[in-house]
Amino acid sequence: MVDRNETVNGVMTLSATTATEDLVRRAQNGETSARDELARENQRAAFLFALHLVGNHDDALDISQEAMLRFFSTLDRFQSGRAVRPWLFAIVRNQARDFWRRSKLRRHESLDESIPDLSRALVDDGDDPEQSAFRREQQARVWRVVSRLPRAQREILVLRDFHDLSYEEIATVLGIPMGTVMSRLHAARMNLRRKYLALASHQAARSDS
Amino acid sequence: MSSQCRNDFDQALLSGYLDDVLTQQDTQRVRLHLETCTTCSHLVEEMKTTREVTMTSTFATPPDDQWDERPSAGLSRLSFGLGWGILIIWFVASVGFALGQLWSGPESLTEKLLIFSALTAVTLLLLSVLIDRLKRLGSDRYRRIEK
Numbered sequence A: 001m002v003d004r005n006e007t008v009n010g011v012m013t014l015s016a017t018t019a020t021e022d023l024v025r026r027a028q029n030g031e032t033s034a035r036d037e038l039a040r041e042n043q044r045a046a047f048l049f050a051l052h053l054v055g056n057h058d059d060a061l062d063i064s065q066e067a068m069l070r071f072f073s074t075l076d077r078f079q080s081g082r083a084v085r086p087w088l089f090a091i092v093r094n095q096a097r098d099f100w101r102r103s104k105l106r107r108h109e110s111l112d113e114s115i116p117d118l119s120r121a122l123v124d125d126g127d128d129p130e131q132s133a134f135r136r137e138q139q140a141r142v143w144r145v146v147s148r149l150p151r152a153q154r155e156i157l158v159l160r161d162f163h164d165l166s167y168e169e170i171a172t173v174l175g176i177p178m179g180t181v182m183s184r185l186h187a188a189r190m191n192l193r194r195k196y197l198a199l200a201s202h203q204a205a206r207s208d209s
Numbered sequence B: 001m002s003s004q005c006r007n008d009f010d011q012a013l014l015s016g017y018l019d020d021v022l023t024q025q026d027t028q029r030v031r032l033h034l035e036t037c038t039t040c041s042h043l044v045e046e047m048k049t050t051r052e053v054t055m056t057s058t059f060a061t062p063p064d065d066q067w068d069e070r071p072s073a074g075l076s077r078l079s080f081g082l083g084w085g086i087l088i089i090w091f092v093a094s095v096g097f098a099l100g101q102l103w104s105g106p107e108s109l110t111e112k113l114l115i116f117s118a119l120t121a122v123t124l125l126l127l128s129v130l131i132d133r134l135k136r137l138g139s140d141r142y143r144r145i146e147k
């Protein structure tokens, strides 16, 4: 989806491929088929990012659908040469924030910012059954811990280690300077590791007794 | 197991190293450090494994037909609102005009009363439908949040 074609300060910058650029331009001109294709290419990613922010399927669907509507209603302001994902993800994040503001009035928000266990939303993509049993267990453990990270750490972690965004794109989504990305991401990874080890030793202690 | 590095080394560089975003000079610095520091080389391996685990994860996503629902619902909501807006403006203007005509018209008081009550009835009916639709729209939008 992206070309790696420029280098600034030793860091790759990303721009949209000509195919995506063309698609965006056609969608901006109101071409329905182009809008449909753009939606198809991006709505799943929008849903997954929303899911990683709120941890609940129905709410994530609500948030990402609102985000897609907003994405298309602001499309003419989008510069077609840029990558679509960071722009869309920033919208998803804003929608999620609105959602928190609304839902905080209606239900208790956990103080530690943890969300419902994401591992329950995992599905098996089922290749090699033996290999995948081990992988599945690993995945379940990691995502359970991701659900317990503070919001700021969880979002930067999934942007890099699930959605595979570049540092520059992450900076765009979060509205932070690019120089901050590495340290914040590393802090998130270290916290994930710490909590993961704590969970593993807790489970080991339980199975011993 | 502690992840603290004994040397005076910025461990955040390990993430940059893993993600391949460091300058040549910093990459070289990390490489040299990893040769001598087992704590940090372990950490890099662990982070790499974790990234593989998350990157290969698959989540349940909504079926395609659930997607088609909402954007059109959003559009229809817009046209719904617009339609009602125009209808109300038209209605208020028409009723105002009719009442003005009626007041200055040559009809008898009975005729005036009959036309006036008919207009009132239509207004009330329109109002009840509008209130009903608005209520349903409101509960629809917050359905998922309320549970």
Ligand SMILES: [Zn+2]
Pocket (backbone or CB within 6 Å): B005, B006, B007, B009, B033, B037, B038, B039, B040, B041
């Ligand atoms: Zn070290």
